[in-house]
Amino acid sequence: MPRVNKTKYDKPLFEYRRLICNNGFFDPLTTRISEIIRGHLHDDGPTRLLDAGCGEGSHLTKIQQNLSPCATGSLLAVGIDIAKEGIIAAATEYSNAIWCVADLAKCPFADQQFHFILNILSPANYSEFRRLMLDEGMVIKVVPERDHLIEIRDRVYEGFAKEAYSNANIRNQFKEHFTIMNVDHVRYQVNVNERLIGPLLGMTPLTWRLTAEGLLSMHSRDLRKVTMDFMILVGMK
Numbered sequence: 699m700p701r702v703n704k705t706k707y708d709k710p711l712f713e714y715r716r717l718i719c720n721n722g723f724f725d726p727l728t729t730r731i732s733e734i735i736r737g738h739l740h741d742d743g744p745t746r747l748l749d750a751g752c753g754e755g756s757h758l759t760k761i762q763q764n765l766s767p768c769a770t771g772s773l774l775a776v777g778i779d780i781a782k783e784g785i786i787a788a789a790t791e792y793s794n795a796i797w798c799v800a801d802l803a804k805c806p807f808a809d810q811q812f813h814f815i816l817n818i819l820s821p822a823n824y825s826e827f828r829r830l831m832l833d834e835g836m837v838i839k840v841v842p843e844r845d846h847l848i849e850i851r852d853r854v855y856e857g858f859a860k861e862a863y864s865n866a867n868i869r870n871q872f873k874e875h876f877t878i879m880n881v882d883h884v885r886y887q888v889n890v891n892e893r894l895i896g897p898l899l900g901m902t903p904l905t906w907r908l909t910a911e912g913l914l915s916m917h918s919r920d921l922r923k924v925t926m927d928f929m930i931l932v933g934m935k
């Protein structure tokens with residue numbers, strides 16, 4: 699059995715994340731990922747997609763929906779997450795994929811099963827990903843860029859010395875395991891409706907360091923736009 703540990707990735711966080719996804723905050727990102735996959739879909743046979751660290755499943759579902767019209771063969775989507783609450787939320791809402799509570803460092807699947815492994819804003823285990831990928835398979839990893847949710851980050855770290863943000867380490871580690879085929883950047887701003895401020899603050903680990911009072915005071919501050927800023931690493935064996 700996987701370690702089903704109690705984390706701050708709990709039911710409310712996944713509900714907030716779902717709401718934010720349903721309001722289109724991640725659409726340009728999932729569209730871009732779908733385009734990348736579409737460019738490498740096979741003409742025949744099934745395509746198997748694994749989302750490692752899928753959370754409540756909206757990204758995988760969106761990508762699957764985007765791909766379905768252009769996939770000639772069948773499309774099998776599998777989402778795994780160590781947080782039981784995420785998988786319950788995914789399986790309750792989306793019946794189009796296999797959802798599984800599992801540790802991405804120890805996946806309950808045979809070797810060389812997947813054409814695409816997605817790893818979106820989640821921890822990775824590259825040796826395990828290599829084991830699971832077909833030889834011609836592809837890993838698509840999404841990491842936040844410097845300005846991701848900068849409007850929230852700046853307020854959370856207000857009064858603290860600003861550390862330079864860098865994801866160079868992540869990129870270097872990725873490079874140690876895969877040949878990088880492409881590095882993409884997706885950056886855009888989203889208008890924030892007042893009713894979505896709470897869900898937006900609640901869906902991100904960025905606000906975990908705030909006290910209850912700190913979080914409350916952020917609710918009352920003006921937050922009309924947020925920046926979404928991602929790097930997409932595409933790698934092969």
Ligand SMILES: C[S@@+](CC[C@H](N)C(=O)[O-])C[C@H]1O[C@@H](n2cnc3c(N)ncnc32)[C@H](O)[C@@H]1O
Nearest residue numbers: 707751752753779780781800801802818819820
């Ligand atoms: C920031 S959330 C991102 C979730 C989803 N990809 C999204 O973008 O909405 C990080 C996710 O990684 C999951 N996670 C952390 N460690 C994991 C592990 N060892 N195995 C599987 N999932 C893990 C967490 O439970 C959480 O759902």
